Amino acid sequence: MRREVPLAITAIVGFTLIVVYFIPHPPFNHFRNFFEDLFFIVAAFAIWLGCLNLLKVNADRFYFKRKGWPFAIVVWFGFFLMVIVGFWDGRGFMNPGTTFYYLYDILYYPLNATMFSILAFFVASASYRAFRARNKEATMLLVAAMVVMLGRVPFGYYLSSWLPEGWRLGNITDWVMDFPQTAGQRAIMIGIALGIVSSSLRVLLGLERTFASGE
Amino acid sequence: MSFLEKLLAIDRRIIFLFIAIAAALPLFFTVKLHIEVTPIVNNVYNALEALPPGSKVLLSMDYDPGSMPELQPMAESFLRYCFLRDLKVIIIGLWPNGPIQANIALEEVFKDEEVKNRNPQYGIDYVNLGYTVGNEVVVERMGSDIPATFPKDYTGNKTEDLPLMKGVKNYNNIDFVYNLSAGYPGTYEWVIFAVDPYKIKLAAGNTAVQAPLVYPYVQSGQLIGVLGGMKGGAEFEIATGKPAKAVKYMFSQSVTHAVICFFILIGNFAYFATRKKKGS
Numbered sequence: 001m002r003r004e005v006p007l008a009i010t011a012i013v014g015f016t017l018i019v020v021y022f023i024p025h026p027p028f029n030h031f032r033n034f035f036e037d038l039f040f041i042v043a044a045f046a047i048w049l050g051c052l053n054l055l056k057v058n059a060d061r062f063y064f065k066r067k068g069w070p071f072a073i074v075v076w077f078g079f080f081l082m083v084i085v086g087f088w089d090g091r092g093f094m095n096p097g098t099t100f101y102y103l104y105d106i107l108y109y110p111l112n113a114t115m116f117s118i119l120a121f122f123v124a125s126a127s128y129r130a131f132r133a134r135n136k137e138a139t140m141l142l143v144a145a146m147v148v149m150l151g152r153v154p155f156g157y158y159l160s161s162w163l164p165e166g167w168r169l170g171n172i173t174d175w176v177m178d179f180p181q182t183a184g185q186r187a188i189m190i191g192i193a194l195g196i197v198s199s200s201l202r203v204l205l206g207l208e209r210t211f212a213s214g215e
Numbered sequence: 216m217s218f219l220e221k222l223l224a225i226d227r228r229i230i231f232l233f234i235a236i237a238a239a240l241p242l243f244f245t246v247k248l249h250i251e252v253t254p255i256v257n258n259v260y261n262a263l264e265a266l267p268p269g270s271k272v273l274l275s276m277d278y279d280p281g282s283m284p285e286l287q288p289m290a291e292s293f294l295r296y297c298f299l300r301d302l303k304v305i306i307i308g309l310w311p312n313g314p315i316q317a318n319i320a321l322e323e324v325f326k327d328e329e330v331k332n333r334n335p336q337y338g339i340d341y342v343n344l345g346y347t348v349g350n351e352v353v354v355e356r357m358g359s360d361i362p363a364t365f366p367k368d369y370t371g372n373k374t375e376d377l378p379l380m381k382g383v384k385n386y387n388n389i390d391f392v393y394n395l396s397a398g399y400p401g402t403y404e405w406v407i408f409a410v411d412p413y414k415i416k417l418a419a420g421n422t423a424v425q426a427p428l429v430y431p432y433v434q435s436g437q438l439i440g441v442l443g444g445m446k447g448g449a450e451f452e453i454a455t456g457k458p459a460k461a462v463k464y465m466f467s468q469s470v471t472h473a474v475i476c477f478f479i480l481i482g483n484f485a486y487f488a489t490r491k492k493k494g495s
Contacts, residue, residue, distance in 0.1 A: 046348075094343075109280045112283075131479045131482070153473075
């Protein structure tokens with residue numbers, strides 16, 4: 001029963017939603033709304049689960065003095081600071097002028113943005129080492145990358161403005177993005193979609209059971 | 216070790232230093248740059264221009280501060296455009312940070328004199344319905360019932376009581392959807408769960424990393440257009456006749472791209488020169 005019930009629920013919900021996609025009319029659409037509302041409830045519990053898990057993992061790290069344990073204190077402090085301040089501010093906690101908004105603006109906002117900005121440095125360093133014209137394929141990649149990098153900024157216009165319209169870096173960038181790039185993306189997307197269809201069918205038909213029983 | 220070999224094994228901290236200077240220094244200067252509006256951005260602008268005043272547009276803020284340098288200028292230029300054109304904006308977030316990012320953008324937009332003169336009112340000209348957990352299921356559920364998906368706005372007002380939301384039941388009552396996305400859930404989910412089943416008009420603003428992934432949807436007509444990265448944001452600002460942050464930041468991005476290209480070129484020069492030397 002522990003295995004059959006989850007498999008049955010998965011199959012019923014999955015096939016119902018597939019039917020609703022093609023027949024979005026009563027009574028099927030009511031089933032869809034019902035399942036979606038259930039999903040919201042489960043997802044809301046998942047947020048609680050995520051929070052508790054975050055706290056537990058960091059409590060363990062602190063208690064057993066694992067590597068980086070001082071950061072666990074920062075996580076606990078940051079978590080409770082924002083939660084308490086959020087509750088203190090009440091329903092309008094996201095409004096400008098609240099303490100939550102202030103902390104978000106002066107702490108979370110710049111910290112998060114900084115983490116993402118660091119990528120620029122790694123991308124530059126990696127580009128220097130990786131973009132070498134070692135063979136034909138690497139040369140094509142290198143040329144395309146250089147053209148798109150310059151063509152995507154006004155600097156590219158000034159470099160190539162003397163060329164006839166259609167041959168400037170911006171035009172070539174648009175061509176690279178619209179044709180070779182899009183063709184590659186489309187091939188990847190179709191491949192992924194076929195993979196999703198096949199693995200979804202396996203789950204719905206009960207052939208793939210690892211999610212339910214760990215087998 | 217020769218100079219060229221040293222160049223090949225250059226300490227990455229030197230590259231970091233150059234990039235830091237290239238990215239930061241231009242921010243202190245205002246340089247007027249030539250920015251062409253590409254067709255993919257112009258499509259978005261034309262679709263918005265075709266909307267009559269009073270049309271209802273849905274703005275889905277699906278990003279967090281990590282993508283703020285690219286997407287926040289897009290949010291600001293879109294909101295500014297909507298208020299000046301008297302388009303009614305319904306803001307939601309598939310990411311928990313989305314609604315507060317919208318408030319930050321609104322605070323910035325309200326500093327604009329023209330917007331100030333229009334005096335947009337909460338509940339009448341714009342609403343912020345907040346965040347609902349559920350990712351793509353939220354997009355799907357809105358197709359049948361928006362007030363059921365967002366029963367209250369972010370301050371706790373009942374959605375159905377907000378004047379702007381009167382008569383807004385599902386996507387049939389929304390004239391245009393604009394998605395600012397930095398990943399999952401984002402533009403993919405809007406295309407799959409809203410454009411295909413409900414035939415909504417969708418345009419997107421994406422990070423430069425994500426934009427190439429959604430290009431196929433533009434060619435297939437599922438997306439009206441895409442604002443790709445800061446360049447897309449700058450193009451939209453030019454198209455709307457209100458150059459702002461993205462246009463200003465383009466100088467910094469231009470110099471940074473040029474420095475990266477310069478390093479790639481000298482890296483290749485050193486690579487070939489040392490290879491030739493070894494060969495001889």
